[in-house]
Amino acid sequence: MSVQTITPLSERRSARADRARERARQRTLILGGGKLPRVAAMSALVVMAAVWLVPMLWALATSFKTEQDAVSLPLSLVPESGFTLEQYRSLFAAGDVQLWMFNSLLVAVLVTVFTLAVSAPAAFAMSRMAFRGRAALIALTVAAIVVPPQLLIVPLFEQMVAMNLVDTYAAVILPQLVMPIIVFILKRFFDAVPRELDDAARIDGASYWRLFATVILPLSRPILAAASIFVFITAWNNYLWPFIATTDPALMTLPVGIPNVLNSYGSFYAAQMASSMVAAAPMVAVFLLFQRHIVRSVATTGLGGQ
């Protein structure tokens, strides 16, 4: 991955220079020409990367051990009785993990689709159209960014009880569609699309719907992709609300099911590490495939307030 690819929507976008030369230049700019700073920086990176990688590598190794080896002393990366696939075999034989994975995927996809479907037209209206209450609506949307949805678990649960939705996918999904930051980010992007484009379309007699669908949306593909990735990651990893909204294990998502159902066998560390790795695998795979997009998405949406 080259350095330029994660340049956010900055106005300044230098041409893609030769990578090696660019790096050397950058190195000199940041660290100076001496050898000592380079060695120091490199050692710091190695140490930090080790600290950040060891927990996952240790867990990964443990997931291929027997339970006995997982708790026996002295610790050893390579177990006495050799590596085994036993933990994964029984995990998948039990079947819950596949179901939770399916639930997570379903929930994350639907949350992403619906959030965008709800947010994009609203952001367009706030950006482009004159209607009564526009300023107030924008102000309220911005204010909503500050309200942590986690503080609404009690009234939301009561609402789900009243709507008879507890233990349904709808209960897991609907409250997650409230993501004012996405509306805000999209509005900012739409604001930056030159007005001349829509004036031209309007003169041709195009409706706002057509302007939105044929001019604005196509131009917004990068931000829509970034927002989608952001929403997807958030929904996939969301814990608290799916945890509150589901009591039936058959409806739980991966992050909720794995610690709350399998944990009944608390003393079995190797099995826990195996289910942890399985829970982590989809996102890790997606990241390795779409690294550039994900990095860019996080950088742009994360800086949404800026």
Added chain:
Amino acid sequence: MSAPATAAARPASPESPPCAAGGARGPLRRAADSGWAFLVPFVAVYAAFLVWPLLNGLWMSFTDSTLNGGGGDFVGVANYAEALGDPLVWKTLGNTAFFTLITTVPLVLVALAMAVLVHAGLPGQWLWRLSFFLPFLLPVATVALVWKYLYVGDFGLLNQALGALGSEGLGWLTDENVAMWSIAATTVWWTVGFNFLLYLAALQSIPDHLYEAATLDGAGAWARLRFVTVPQLRNTTGVVLLLQVLASLKVFDQIYLLTMGGPGDSTRSLLLYVYDVGFTGYRFGYSAAVSYIFLAIVVAVAVAQLWFASSRRRA
């Protein structure tokens, strides 16, 4: 009048056939093309799942309603009065503030250090980015289970490592003076990658000529970091701080899964207390009151930070 009906019946389809220029414009057609038509799904969702629970929760906070549908009588400010005198509200508020402090500082500084080092263009770019950012994508279940295993008392990796260094093991999650630090360490490990990416993106938009000018002025690497990089990152730092403080204040997941608030109440966050009181203790009314006190604090912090940031920008 069939044309307007058709148009109104399919307003959500972007491909709906456009009217010819200057064509008939019935009232329905105008409604579909006004701002509110774009806003209906948004308003419906936000009204149902943000505004209504906000108002309903506010009402609940003045009642003695319970999880199992009991109570529900108006009790005035009794819940708020009780909350202000509840030592656990203060204790968990203190825990939350402490957690926010001990995570925000490293989450900014470590992220900055990582970003500057990676930005320096040393070999191994792919590896650095992967190792620093990947944990951010892990579900909390993975994070909690993995770290719980690392933190285990006798055969945990961390205590074994300490033992190998000749030091005594720590009660990572079992000692009330240590547990919150352990949760903070796990949190930093888990989420620093997000800030790292934000900083990395910001670093790339710093114009090279600033560094070149500084070098010509005789500034060393350290001075360039202090006088060019850090000031140029001020806006990013503002955003990172705001997001971080807000995120840290509502910490729940990793604490729930690592210690459930223990030992004692030493790691119980305010949100965990809201959950305990409402769902484990059935007291929805009281739980709602605690939530609203907390909401007031969160909003105050956010407003203060924004005000601080904007006044600094003006200065």
Added chain:
Amino acid sequence: MPHPPGGAEGPGRSRPGPGRPTRRQVLRGGMIGAGALALGASALGCGAPLSTGSDATRVRFWSLFQGGDGARVQTMLSDVHKQAPGLRVEPTTLAWGPPYYTKLAMASVGGRAPETAIMHMSRLPGYAPGGLLEPFDLDLLAEFQVTPDDFVPDLWRRGRYDGHSYAVPLDTHPFIAFYDTAMADEAGLLDSSGALRAFESDEDFIAASHELARASGANGVAFGHVNDDAQGWRLFWNLYRQTGADMRLPEGGPAEFDRDAALRAYTFLAGLFDGEHSAADLDYQTALAAFSDGRAGMLFTGEWELPYLAEAVENLGAAPFPTVFEEPGSYADSHSFVLPRQSASDPERVRAAHRFVALMVRNSLTWGKAGHVPAYVPVADSDAYRALEPQSDYAAAGETPVLDPEAWFAGAGSKFQSDMSETVRTALSGSGPEAAVEQLDRALASWVTRPNPSKGDM
């Protein structure tokens, strides 16, 4: 939605169960739900429930049985399946303690609760009056050959509320002492018959624990309580009751307890777990691992660890909790079946649930093998049960059970128990026994004045 038996097996011990084919149905149901969602808001309520397409009556069964217990439940379920193929039981195991009871209450309130669930008898006062449970139909139970007379009267009485029976007890499960017979022998703690000898006093027991520590080379007695919501309370309450003291917790207060007795119990614990001869700050798993790995000569815990320990420890002995104060007594509770409230209950399933409960109780010899004392007298009195070893060594503990105080806030997995367990932590690794008594005093005073959320319009 269905949750096949796989869920109640642990990782590492799974085996396809009779509910296997439902998995595909589940996924298919999910697809239907997804399609419905995509079709629009009118279908939003239809995510979960769907017909199973099978003649068998579905009985979802929640339990909190961990480790070896999970495997025993599995055996009992397959016995039940053989005896009643028409029942399709879908077991789910959730994490023990507050998470379990919180989820159970939320499920009842949410309306899609499981047909049956396990509940500790000690928790009933917090559930039955709140409308979270349905009473059992005794005629229906009798139809499946289970009647109130088949149970220890005192246990059955605890399941009654307001003229109805809300709980059918499965077992009594005492808190006992496991020990390594070889180490105990080396420490001179065995009597002529090879059983753990009686202790004269608390000092005598502490001295014995030092001998055990020498024999194990590490800990005398292992006890895990840190970050645990119950272990501390079980041990404290056990010891407190051994002094002959009682505790009164009337709603609205004032709480009455014997300060001297509490101080004696805490002081004994602080002396025993001094951090030198026996570690003071172990958590549950660490204590279990320490004992099973030979790093402790004795372990204080529930008999429910028997299946695991029987495999992991070569020379396993078990005894009722040692009498260290004036009166014998072992802390005990009872796992019982309950019927969570459902918003749309189906008579067919209610009947199936009764049948399931009756069959489980009648098959509880397997449960006895797991270490628990069966509550169903025809099983407990059977020769087959009496022949079990080392069950017979501690079965006496069931004769002197120390039960939880009856209060809406007390019981297994309650916040009350975790508050109480904290006082033990204070005594052992915090400010010491005196401070623990003060903490106990404050906590009890606070609990009795709290409003009972199950009261009101229920």
